[in-house]
Amino acid sequence: MAAPSAAKVEAAAKAVQPKVVAWRRDIHENPELGNQEVRTAALIAKELKALGIEVREGVGKTGVVGVLKGGKPGKVVALRADMDALPVEEKTGLPFASKVKATWEGRTVPVMHACGHDTHVAMLLGAATVLAGMKQDIQGTVVFIFQPAEEGPPAGEEGGAKLMIRDGALDNPKVDAVFGVHIGPGDPHELNYRPEGFYASSDRITITVKGRQTHGARPWAGIDMASVAADIIQATNQIAARQVDVGVSPSVLTIATINMGFRQNIIPEDLKMEGTMRTFSKERREDLIARMQKSVTAIGDRYGAKAEVAFTQPYPVTYNDPALSKWVKGTLEKASPGKVDDNAALVTGAEDFSMYAEKVPGVFIQLGGRKADVPRETVPVNHSPYFDVDEAVFETGVKAHAFMALDYLAKK
Template structure:
């Protein structure tokens, strides 16, 4: 059976290679020609980051660039999003390409000339703002793709929809934004999208490398809030209390048994993390209430349902055992589905990735327990989300600063491969559909 599958896959790969776009050499030439322009865009965005749903400056630069290329532009989508539509000279499918625009409430520590000095208010605190996840590079790369493809518009066999998305990192509780709001406002319609491609830079993958995974590639995420209510008392007389601090500690420990005892770890990974716990105001008062915030990660709908049920049962019953009550809100403020790469699409586009980056530089990767709201697009249309190397060559991935940290750093020499990759995925997919 395995041999038959491999033969079938090889035939599919050969067929896909035979249907490559003949515009590839031109894509490579044009991408190389604008490499420094892409880097300059990225540096500008990096120096002037904006948090989710406030990407006004970023959106303005994007819209102006797309309009200069003759691309039809819509602004204000999902608050600050920008959508460009490039209709090719020949009929064919509609391919969407997505880049996220928002920065993070992180104070930059990297010693570079274009380091962010931006400050803003976030959750009632003054914070630094930094592109600590590489969204600035995603925007610059997609702007480069737009310039490359617009220059060969008459030869394009279909329509390209450029989606510049705000608020991928999430929005405050009660607010809307990101991919879900763009979809709600019709970003996948008029014209109707057939397929969507996206990429994410990775600071711990060497430049020149592309990694991918068919099926579940990034986790579904639910955040949660657990409120434990007991009885307040003087710290000197704990027997007069129902102590929510002790009960919360028991809940935290008991939650870890979900992964160790309820999850089939041979099939999919999973994570339960309590990231914040707040209760009490001074050392000698046992408080009435403790609040915990956490995150849950899964790779299947079945595991997600199991985790939610077990979290509620463990929190509520542990609290009851101590004489307290527990209220569990999950999701509390956000939920992202599994970032699921359509398996047939991934197999079909693998030769395109390999011929762009070199077969030896395209590698299968393990699941990632981080989450991505690109997953909302993939729930509606077939999608492929891949990772692009951004770590300097020869550096130890274990020592390279990770995403969402003050020391996050990217080697800009990898950006041009991103331009070529998204351009070729678009044109090769169209060639397969002619």
């Protein structure tokens, strides 16, 4: 039994493109935060069932797994998309822009698909449509993984790839290899990746400080939390820029939130700061954790406060299997001829796709989605309130998914 021809895949991808655009716009206008993707999951399950694909719902809380068994026995390949949006206020001005608000960690926040997960879901539904239409010609099984909470579950909750794996997303049937595609601000239709380490590992940083409250006019009678916060930020930036060799292994320490106080004339008792750490090696990660703990504790001691730092929600480095990375280049060339780069730069972003790739061989790929009329220098990047993509690249994403699945199952 021969695998479906490239021409047949291309024609099917072109035919489903209007649906992919419609799915994306619908999901974009109705975004949901991590572990809250109820509407999105229902849409996915409905579309997969309509294609005759076996569906498991409620995997990893709100995740959906679809299983498409081909007409001939063979290996099992998985394709993964993430579903969650971010607490970002959309400023794109799109006719289908989000106006949604939701609750996140006790606060009411605006919600936006600022990282392209709406497009990931739409493209994987498109690939499922293409592959379901070729079911009898598929030599094996395709598993479609639609995952919640890639950006991390709310504090105190479990979620994301870790919970999907625990709930059996890679089992029944047992997956042999996994592929993922992530859209970004790169040149349109470009597919890029690199073997071995690609995306950084990440940890959520939470710093808590207990001081002594006082009147804003009498700072000497308490502990000045603003000064504590400033010193911690300066020390954190100094660690990342001056204490470790960034030429040996890149690393990033970012403090992104500072929460303290309620009035302009009260210095508060409590301070909470949060941020993120990105590294590419276990040794660098352990070194930065030790340096941060020593520095934060010492600053607290200097002011007479109790300061602590915790590192949670760890994501490992996204590691692309070397043999699979070498093999997949030819397959990707069919999806986007002349626009495949297999030596992409390291990415300091992180992805919990890495957890699937720890269990089975995997390759994670970036798809360029920059609109042609937007200069490279000013293109809004992922997590920007202005993030948007060229919808024409969805066809390339659908083909990449479909070709990777078909070619993997057909290869000897």
